[in-house]
Amino acid sequence: MDEEMEEKVSAFEKRVMEARKDIEEIEAHREEPQGDLVGAQAGSEFLALVISGGLLGFGIDYFFHTTPWGIIFMLVMGFVAAVYRANDTTKKNQ
Numbered sequence: 001m002d003e004e005m006e007e008k009v010s011a012f013e014k015r016v017m018e019a020r021k022d023i024e025e026i027e028a029h030r031e032e033p034q035g036d037l038v039g040a041q042a043g044s045e046f047l048a049l050v051i052s053g054g055l056l057g058f059g060i061d062y063f064f065h066t067t068p069w070g071i072i073f074m075l076v077m078g079f080v081a082a083v084y085r086a087n088d089t090t091k092k093n094q
Helices: 002-028 035-064 069-092
Strands: none
Touching: 035 069
16 A cells, blocks of 8 residues: 555656756746836726725725715726836836
């Protein structure tokens, strides 16, 4: 029984090592995103954060009757988060 277990463990270790080699090969051939793709990613994240901030602000105003302070505050927070995220995205991919 011990020999069978040792054979199974060694076969498993062999498969793990092969999988690690495959992953290393894939990562070695991975290309960095091109400039236009980085710009598209930053722009879409920017737009999504500003829109989501506005929608959250609208919801806050609707449920708590704080018109227009919730939407103003959340739009500003969405814009700040969008600028931060777009800057981080472009720096990461340079």
